[in-house]
Amino acid sequence: xxxxxxxxxxxxxxxxxxxxxxxxxxxxxxxxxxxxxxxxxxxxxxxxxxxxxxxxxxxxxxxxxxxxxxxxxxxxxxxxxxxxxxxxxxxxxxxxxxxxxxxxxxxxxxxxxxxxxxxxxxxxxxxxxxxxxxxxxxxxxxxxxxxxxxxxxxxxxxxxxxxxxxxxxxxxxxxxxxxxxxxxxxxxxxxxxxxxxxxxxxxxxxxxxxxxxxxxxxxxxxxxxxxxxxxxxxxxxxxxxxxxxxxxxxxxxxxxxxxxxxxxxxxxxxxxxxxxxxxxxxxxxxxxxxxxxxxxxxxxxxxxxxxxxxxxxxxxxxxxxxxxxxxxxxxxxxxxx
Numbered sequence: 001x002x003x004x005x006x007x008x009x010x011x012x013x014x015x016x017x018x019x020x021x022x023x024x025x026x027x028x029x030x031x032x033x034x035x036x037x038x039x040x041x042x043x044x045x046x047x048x049x050x051x052x053x054x055x056x057x058x059x060x061x062x063x064x065x066x067x068x069x070x071x072x073x074x075x076x077x078x079x080x081x082x083x084x085x086x087x088x089x090x091x092x093x094x095x096x097x098x099x100x101x102x103x104x105x106x107x108x109x110x111x112x113x114x115x116x117x118x119x120x121x122x123x124x125x126x127x128x129x130x131x132x133x134x135x136x137x138x139x140x141x142x143x144x145x146x147x148x149x150x151x152x153x154x155x156x157x158x159x160x161x162x163x164x165x166x167x168x169x170x171x172x173x174x175x176x177x178x179x180x181x182x183x184x185x186x187x188x189x190x191x192x193x194x195x196x197x198x199x200x201x202x203x204x205x206x207x208x209x210x211x212x213x214x215x216x217x218x219x220x221x222x223x224x225x226x227x228x229x230x231x232x233x234x235x236x237x238x239x240x241x242x243x244x245x246x247x248x249x250x251x252x253x254x255x256x257x258x259x260x261x262x263x264x265x266x267x268x269x270x271x272x273x274x275x276x277x278x279x280x281x282x283x284x285x286x287x288x289x290x291x292x293x294x295x296x297x298x299x300x301x302x303x304x305x306x307x308x309x310x311x312x313x314x315x316x317x318x319x320x321x322x323x324x325x326x327x328x329x330x331x332x333x334x335x336x337x
Contacts, residue, residue, distance in 0.1 A: 005029040010040050014181055038218035041181065041197060126150040127169075129286035130310055132262065139163055139176055141184065144263045146170035147284040158182070169283075170204045172260040175217075191246050192223035201234075202260045206283055210242040213259040223248060261304075267313065268304045274334065277301060277317060281332065285310045292335040296323070 005026060012018045013026045030037050127133050127145045135143045138157055145151055149169025158164070163184045175184045177198030186194040188205040199217020204210060212221055214234045222231045225246050232248065234240060239253045253259075258268040262284075269277070275297040278289035287310070291297045303320050307313035314332065318325040326333045 005033070007040055010037070014041065016180070038197070121155055122152045122166075123155045124150055124152045129284065134263075137163075137165075139178065139182075139184075141176050142174040144172045144260070146172075146262055148286065167203055167205055169206065170202070170262075172200075172202045172263060174200045190242070192221060192242055195220045195222060202256075204259075208244070208279060211259075212238075212240045213253070213256045214238050215256045215260070221248075258304075264306070265308055266304065266306050267316075269301045271300050271302060273297065274299045274301060274317075274321065278334070281310070281313075286330060287327075288331045290331070290333045292333070296334065296336055299323075 009018065009022060010026060013023060018026065125133060125135055125145060127147055127149050129148050131147055133145045135145065135151070137143065137153060141163075143151060143165075146169060149167070149171060151171060152166040154164070161182075163178075163182055164187060165185070166187045166189075168189060171186075173184075173186065173196075175196055175198055181197060184196045186196070186203050188203070188210065190205045190210045192205075192210060194201065194203055194212055196217065196219040199219055200215040201217070201219055202211075202213045202215070204212070212219070212234065214236055216236055218236075219234050220231050221234060221240055222229070223242060223246050224230070225248070230248075232240065232250070234250075237252045237254065237256050239251050239256070239259070241249050241251075255268075258270070261268045274291060278291060278297075281287045281289050299321055301317065301320055303316075305316050307316055311327070314325045314327060317323075317334075322337060324333075324335045324337055326335075
């Protein structure tokens with residue numbers, strides 16, 4: 001007899017109250033009902049936040065601390081014989097200099113402390129132009145960094161409430177599901193973040209534009225448009241693009257895996273303009289690209305090919321579009337034949 005999986009049973013699973021048999025049934029059901037699983041997970045999380053700060057209790061605790069530890073300054077008693085001796089050397093200008101010096105020292109220590117604090121608390125993985133790097137995080141999540149990108153992670157492990165990483169550039173993520181349903185959050189400096197639980201997706205956060213492509217599972221993109229905080233739930237195949245003003249557009253792609261083809265040193269162009277290719281050469285390889293004229297910049301390239309290095313990529317572009325490609329150091333010139 002087939003056991004039907006109900007929302008109540010799945011909620012018990014989320015709350016870690018399900019029996020071993022029930023957990024096994026839910027995990028088997030999940031293999032063919034991923035979409036329903038993530039919908040119920042979102043509903044359960046909205047009513048069961050992982051952390052609720054008790055602000056009132058914290059305030060009472062702080063007030064009790066102040067009451068038990070009063071700040072007092074004892075009066076300085078100086079004899080009349082000592083007064084003149086003390087006052088004369090300590091002129092206001094000297095006090096001012098001492099105060100400024102102390103402030104500069106304290107300020108320097110504070111800034112330095114914060115700088116080294118980040119170095120101590122976080123570990124940064126960084127790739128150079130033309131380089132990719134595969135990582136496995138402590139929770140089992142697999143990350144592949146594209147060229148000219150960096151990923152910052154907590155050096156001593158994730159917190160109990162969320163697994164947060166900070167991305168600049170582009171990376172593909174294969175996130176592992178945790179027994180406590182801990183969220184995985186990709187933060188960027190582009191005013192958007194991706195919140196996910198057990199899925200595969202690619203995040204692109206460059207200077208010109210930002211993208212999120214979902215291959216498997218379900219993610220939520222949180223972003224700010226003007227002064228308004230917004231979010232969007234993505235489904236497999238969704239491609240979300242945010243411009244420099246964080247205006248969002250969404251479309252569906254039949255092959256989301258192509259957006260991470262760079263992991264295998266493969267390039268897939270689907271009606272991609274030569275100008276877009278020039279941006280790729282600049283962002284991933286640090287090249288300065290000059291295109292002779294707007295008509296050439298708007299030429300469209302289509303095709304899929306492998307390229308082990310940038311010179312192979314330039315050669316393929318030249319052959320596909322039948323154009324001249326001349327490279328001198330970091331400068332590349334593209335012209336019609």
